[in-house]
Structure formats: structure tokens, C-alpha cells
Amino acid sequence: xxxxxxxxxxxxxxxxxxxxxxxxxxxxxxxxxxxxxxxxxxxxxxxxxxxxxxxxxxxxxxxxxxxxxxxxxxxxxxxxxxxxxxxxxxxxxxxxxxxxxxxxxxxxxxxxxxxxxxxxxxxxxxxxxxxxxxxxxxxxxxxxxxxxxxxxxxxxxxxxxxxxxxxxxxxxxxxxxxxxxxxxxxxxxxxxxxxxxxxxxxxxxxxxxxxxxxxxxxxxxxxxxxxxxxxxxxxxxxxxxxxxxxxxxxxxxxxxxxxxxxxxxxxxxxxxxxxxxxxxxxxxxxxxxxxxxxxxxxxxxxxxxxxxxxxxxxxxxxxxxxxxxxxxxxxxxxxxxxxxxxxxxxxxxxxxxxxxxxxxxxxxxxxxxxxxxxxxxxxxxxxxxxxxxxxxxxxxxxxxxxxxxxxxxxxxxxxxxxxxxxxxxxxxxxxxxx
Amino acid sequence: xxxxxxxxxxxxxxxxxxxxxxxxxxxxxxxxxxxxxxxxxxxxxxxxxxxxxxxxxxxxxxxxxxxxxxxxxxxxxxxxxxxxxxxxxxxxxxxxxxxxxxxxxxxxxxxxxxxxxxxxxxxxxxxxxxxxxxxxxxxxxxxxxxxxxxxxxxxxxxxxxxxxxxxxxxxxxxxxxxxxxxxxxxxxxxxxxxxxxxxxxxxxxxxxxxxxxxxxxxxxxxxxxxxxxxxxxxxxxxxxxxxxxxxxxxxxxxxxxxxxxxxxxxxxxxxx
Numbered sequence: 001x002x003x004x005x006x007x008x009x010x011x012x013x014x015x016x017x018x019x020x021x022x023x024x025x026x027x028x029x030x031x032x033x034x035x036x037x038x039x040x041x042x043x044x045x046x047x048x049x050x051x052x053x054x055x056x057x058x059x060x061x062x063x064x065x066x067x068x069x070x071x072x073x074x075x076x077x078x079x080x081x082x083x084x085x086x087x088x089x090x091x092x093x094x095x096x097x098x099x100x101x102x103x104x105x106x107x108x109x110x111x112x113x114x115x116x117x118x119x120x121x122x123x124x125x126x127x128x129x130x131x132x133x134x135x136x137x138x139x140x141x142x143x144x145x146x147x148x149x150x151x152x153x154x155x156x157x158x159x160x161x162x163x164x165x166x167x168x169x170x171x172x173x174x175x176x177x178x179x180x181x182x183x184x185x186x187x188x189x190x191x192x193x194x195x196x197x198x199x200x201x202x203x204x205x206x207x208x209x210x211x212x213x214x215x216x217x218x219x220x221x222x223x224x225x226x227x228x229x230x231x232x233x234x235x236x237x238x239x240x241x242x243x244x245x246x247x248x249x250x251x252x253x254x255x256x257x258x259x260x261x262x263x264x265x266x267x268x269x270x271x272x273x274x275x276x277x278x279x280x281x282x283x284x285x286x287x288x289x290x291x292x293x294x295x296x297x298x299x300x301x302x303x304x305x306x307x308x309x310x311x312x313x314x315x316x317x318x319x320x321x322x323x324x325x326x327x328x329x330x331x332x333x334x335x336x337x338x339x340x341x342x343x344x345x346x347x348x349x350x351x352x353x354x355x356x357x358x359x360x361x362x363x364x365x366x367x368x369x370x371x372x373x374x375x376x377x378x379x380x381x382x383x384x385x386x387x388x389x390x391x392x393x394x395x396x397x398x399x400x401x402x403x404x405x406x407x408x409x410x411x412x413x414x415x416x417x418x419x420x421x422x423x424x425x426x427x428x429x430x431x432x433x434x
Numbered sequence: 435x436x437x438x439x440x441x442x443x444x445x446x447x448x449x450x451x452x453x454x455x456x457x458x459x460x461x462x463x464x465x466x467x468x469x470x471x472x473x474x475x476x477x478x479x480x481x482x483x484x485x486x487x488x489x490x491x492x493x494x495x496x497x498x499x500x501x502x503x504x505x506x507x508x509x510x511x512x513x514x515x516x517x518x519x520x521x522x523x524x525x526x527x528x529x530x531x532x533x534x535x536x537x538x539x540x541x542x543x544x545x546x547x548x549x550x551x552x553x554x555x556x557x558x559x560x561x562x563x564x565x566x567x568x569x570x571x572x573x574x575x576x577x578x579x580x581x582x583x584x585x586x587x588x589x590x591x592x593x594x595x596x597x598x599x600x601x602x603x604x605x606x607x608x609x610x611x612x613x614x615x616x617x618x619x620x621x622x623x624x625x626x627x628x629x630x631x632x633x634x635x636x637x638x639x640x641x642x643x644x645x646x647x648x649x650x651x652x653x654x655x656x657x658x659x660x661x662x663x664x665x666x667x668x669x670x671x672x673x674x675x676x677x678x679x680x681x682x683x684x685x686x687x688x689x690x691x692x693x694x695x696x697x698x699x700x701x702x703x704x705x706x
Binding site for chain 1: 496497498500501502504512515517585586589592593
């Protein structure tokens with residue numbers, strides 16, 4: 001095949017193996033191939049189109065085949081490109097295990113990929129957790145395949161959770177509508193509406209009375225906006241990059257729960273040498289009651305303490321407590337400074353050594369029902385007054401690409417009356433850490 | 435909520451060590467707009483029992499009282515760190531503190547009293563449940579609106595429907611669901627007849643002194659007499675036993691019109 005500079009032209013594109021996938025979606029995706037001017041562009045563009053086709057959520061695998069164009073009206077420098085695709089099966093299912101923060105669960109899942117031929121996904125999931133947290137959810141996902149990568153999701157779900165450290169059990173049933181899109185590259189927004197019916201019940205007779213008073217049914221209807229920015233090189237042992245998340249929630253459009261809530265999560269990773277990384281992180285949240293008629297329940301509040309947030313304290317062990325059960329509060333902040341290094345003398349390099357790290361940390365934070373004044377200095381004093389501080393070191397093991405196990409020796413050095421401290425070894429499995 | 439026997443007995447035992455605190459509270463749903471027949475009867479029974487014992491308490495009304503209760507039964511009292519629901523557990527909780535109303539009874543009378551108490555609770559209590567939840571008119575006009583009054587839409591219909599299923603299940607287990615309304619009225623009549631015969635022309639059931647049975651019967655009779663329903667046949671059945679009504683009025687005068695206990699809510703004037 002002879003191809004000179006600037007004279008290759010794509011004349012025909014075949015897509016082989018299409019079944020229920022709609023033509024308009026495929027045509028829209030492959031159209032840019034016709035803009036290629038020379039052979040190099042054709043090759044690059046066809047790779048691009050291939051990965052776009054793979055991301056549509058319609059095909060299992062996509063192959064590319066480039067050939068000279070044949071037929072009567074074929075020109076000498078014409079090319080034809082054939083994509084051989086294999087569509088996803090109509091019904092998929094599976095059983096997987098899931099690791100969340102200090103909880104493992106079994107997930108039985110079934111979905112109908114590419115339901116209506118444009119990459120939609122209809123899925124149903126049943127979860128059974130180690131802490132008796134049973135739940136199900138059904139979800140319909142509709143990607144719009146536009147520039148902003150808009151994805152519309154509607155779902156309904158039921159979720160059961162046990163909160164031993166606060167003495168209550170929570171059963172939530174809800175529906176939600178969500179639209180997510182990119183505003184600029186890497187900045188993802190979510191706009192959500194959620195309507196949840198929640199039933200809070202006491203775990204035992206020893207449940208403290210302030211929690212017992214909140215038992216019963218509540219209805220929450222909330223609008224939420226989330227921003228997510230993440231340019232870290234890996235989610236678990238990142239060596240560079242920033243994570244920024246912000247959530248704003250307005251509850252109280254109907255229902256009996258009403259508040260405005262802001263929450264922020266920031267993480268910065270700076271490499272010092274090749275594999276020594278300093279990580280700074282900050283989390284903070286604040287909520288306010290909407291009016292006197294609508295309530296804030298314990299399950300809406302913030303909690304702090306435990307191996308995922310401020311190490312050296314029990315789970316939810318910081319802040320307002322009653323009979324050693326955490327009541328939560330309406331404002332908090334937490335900050336952490338971490339130094340990650342490989343194991344001393346780097347044993348097991350290239351193997352087990354790569355998924356292990358040593359870790360030194362200092363954590364600080366505060367949680368309370370802060371009442372801010374107009375005086376900035378005074379407000380800052382309220383936030384930093386009675387802060388908690390702990391430090392320690394430990395070992396971390398990466399599990400796959402999203403979770404990790406931490407084994408730390410923690411020393412709490414500043415705590416307040418009523419806090420449940422944990423001096424010594426603390427173990428945590430989880431996805432999100434301070 | 436499951437009621438766990440062991441923690442139950444431990445809490446009772448520990449509770450016995452302390453004297454009756456002054457900040458005891460009795461929790462029940464809102465009296466004017468929410469409470470239902472059976473809960474009202476039970477609440478009155480516990481209240482009058484505590485007053486008979488001379489124990490101080492305050493009535494607190496909470497829309498979620500049913501869910502706050504450790505066993506789901508109403509009413510419940512909070513005494514220090516302990517929460518105790520329903521009349522029988524309250525009676526044993528109180529007797530652990532050395533206070534009881536049955537010292538003047540002999541063994542046979544005690545057995546009699548137990549039998550009459552369970553008769554009153556089973557027949558009158560279940561009849562109240564049946565009328566509230568299984569009679570279409572009462573369910574739609576009284577029970578539904580009252581039960582759902584504290585929830586916003588759509589929880590009010592949903593929770594009423596759920597509660598109705600629960601009650602229907604309970605009444606099925608007890609064999610009441612197959613009864614007709616007339617059979618229920620007949621049962622109530624038999625029950626009142628038995629109670630009336632036992633009472634005779636006294637004001638108390640045993641030895642002219644108060645017992646738990648007086649409290650239980652007062653709760654039911656007062657509730658049935660004073661609660662307006664679309665069909666007031668229940669009230670007229672009870673009214674046909676004048677000695678029961680008289681005893682009830684006497685107890686009300688003795689224990690509720692004396693300022694022995696404060697109620698926190700002004701709505702308590704419907705005892706007058």
C-alpha cells in the first residue's frame with residue numbers, strides 16, 4: 001500500500017457486529033474519522049474512535065482493520081476502516097465482594113447493559129454485609145454521549161445500617177435522580193435530588209435516651225450539588241496530585257427534615273524523593289437548621305474519630321457523647337499530615353514490597369455544635385479551642401486499586417472530657433481515609 | 435423491637451437499688467390528636483397505677499412515643515437510666531422498689547386478680563384494637579387520620595397501611611380477625627358482665643382497696659366511655675353496667691382531680 005504525505009482519505013467505515021445498538025450513536029462516534037487528512041491521522045483517529053466505542057457501554061471488545069478502499073467509485077488513496085465489535089450480552093449477572101469502611105459485603109448483581117441500544121444500563125443489586133446491613137438498589141443509567149459526558153441516573157434503594165457506636169439502627173428507603181457532567185476536564189459535577197424515608201430504631205435497651213428520643217420515621221427531601229476533582233496518579237498510594245471534593249446539600253423541600261450542609265475534602269500529595277511522599281489533607285463540614293419546624297436527626301449529623309479519620313480515637317469517639325454513645329454535631333474539621341515511605345531497606349521490591357508502605361502521621365481535628373459570631377477572630381478561636389491531636393506510625397497494605405488496610409500504633413496527645421481515646425494498635429480497612 | 439428477657443431482668447434488678455427519682459416521666463403519644471383507643475387505655479392504667487402507689491411522675495407527649503418505646507408498647511416510663519414499657523413490667527419494676535398494691539391479697543385472690551386482669555386486657559384490649567383497625571368506618575374516619583397526623587405525605591398513608599397490616603396479623607394470630615363486629619360487641623358485653631359481677635356494689639375489686647386490676651379496668655372503661663367514635667355502641671355497652679361506670683368515676687375523682695401529679699401538657703383537662 002502506497003501512502004504519501006497528506007493524501008490518505010477515509011472513504012468508508014464499516015462497523016461489523018451491530019445488533020441492538022442504534023445506528024445514530026455509532027455514526028456520531030465514528031464520524032470524525034472522515035476528517036483525517038493523512039495516514040498517520042487515520043491511524044491515530046481510528047485508535048481514538050476505538051476507545052470511544054469501547055466507552056459507550058455497548059460493546060465487549062472492539063477491533064480495527066484498515067484497508068485500501070475497493071469498489072467502483074474507490075479512489076487510489078481511499079481507505080476503508082472496519083470496526084469489528086461484539087455487543088455485550090443482553091443480561092449480565094454476578095456475585096462480587098465489596099470492601100467498604102470497616103465492613104465487607106457480598107453483592108449479587110444483575111444488569112441489562114445497553115438496554116435500549118444507546119448505552120443505557122438497567123441494574124439491580126442486592127447487598128448483604130458483615131454487619132447485617134442488607135440492602136437492594138435498582139438503577140437506570142442513561143449516558144447522553146455529549147461533550148460534557150453527561151450521565152443521567154435514576155435509582156431507588158433500600159439500605160440497612162447498624163451504628164453500634166451511637167446505638168441505633170437505620171433503615172433507609174429512597175429514590176434519587178442524578179445528573180453528572182464535566183464542566184472543565186477532570187472537574188465532575190453531580191446535581192442530585194433525593195427523597196428518603198428513614199426509620200431509626202434503637203439497637204438495645206441500653207441505647208442512650210438522647211438517641212432514643214429520635215427514634216421513628218422521618219422523611220427527607222434534599223437537593224445536592226457535588227464537585228469532584230482528582231488528578232492524583234493513584235487513589236490509594238498516590239505520589240502526586242490533588243483531590244478536591246465539595247458537597248452542598250439543602251434538605252427541606254418537603255419532608256420533615258431541614259438543613260443546609262456544606263462539606264469539603266481536600267488532599268495534596270507532594271513527592272519528596274522518588275518514593276517518599278508527604279500528604280496533607282483537610283476535611284471540614286458545617287450544617288445549619290433550615291427553620292424551627294424542620295429537624296436535624298442524628299443520622300444527618302457529622303461524626304469524628306476512628307481509624308479512618310482521627311486515628312488514636314475510637315470510631316465516632318470524639319465530640320458530644322451520652323453514655324459513651326456518640327450523638328454527633330453540626331460542625332467539624334479534621335486535618336492530617338502524613339509521610340509515606342517504602343519499607344525500610346525495601347524488601348520484596350517488585351513484588352509484595354510494592355503494595356506495602358510505612359506511614360507516619362499527625363492528625364488533628366475538632367467537632368462540636370459551633371456557634372459562630374461575626375467576629376472572625378472569635379470564630380477561629382471556637383474552632384481551634386479544644387482541638388484533638390494524635391500521632392503515630394504504622395504499616396499499610398494496598399488491596400487492589402481502591403482499598404487499603406492500615407495497622408497503626410497511635411498516641412492521642414490531646415483529648416477532651418468524654419472522648420473515647422484509643423492508645424495503641426488500631427486496624428482499619430477502608431476506601432477513604434483522612 | 436424485640437424485648438430481651440435477660441436485659442429486661444438485669445435492668446429491673448439494678449433499678450431496684452435506687453429509690454424512686456423525682457424526674458420520672460411517662461411517655462405517650464399526643465392525647466388530643468394522635469393517641470388511639472388501646473394506647474389511651476394502657477396509658478391511663480399505668481398513670482392511675484402510679485398514682486395509686488403515690489409515685490410522682492410527669493406525662494410527656496411525643497409523636498414518636500411508639501418508636502421510642504423499648505418494646506414498641508405504650509406507654510413507657512423513664513426512671514433514671516431505665517425505660518420500662520407496658521403495665522406489667524412497670525408493676526414489677528415498682529414492686530422491686532418495695533412498693534406494691536397486692537400485699538393485702540391472699541394467694542387465691544392474687545390468682546383471681548391475674549385472671550381478671552388478663553380477661554380485661556385480652557377482651558377489652560383486643561376489642562379496642564379490632565374496632566380501631568378492622569372496622570372500615572372507624573379506620574377511615576378516626577384511626578387513619580389520627581395515626582398519620584404526625585407524618586407528612588406520603589408517610590402518613592404508608593405508615594397507617596403498614597400498622598394496619600401489623601395489627602391484622604396480630605389479630606389473626608389471636609383468632610379475632612374472623613369475628614364480626616357483633617361478635618366483638620358480644621365479647622365485650624360478656625367481659626363487662628364478668629367484671630361487673632366481681633365488683634358487685636363495691637368501688638374496688640378486692641377488699642375495698644386498690645389493686646392493679648382497678649387500674650386496668652379504669653383505663654379501659656374510662657377510654658371507652660369518653661372516646662367519641664362514629665358508632666358508640668361500645669360506650670353504651672359499658673354504660674349498661676352502672677357499677678363499673680361508678681367505680682371509674684370514683685377513681686377519676688380520687689386520683690386525677692387531686693393535684694398529686696403534674697402534667698406537662700395543658701391538654702390534660704379532658705379528664706374533667
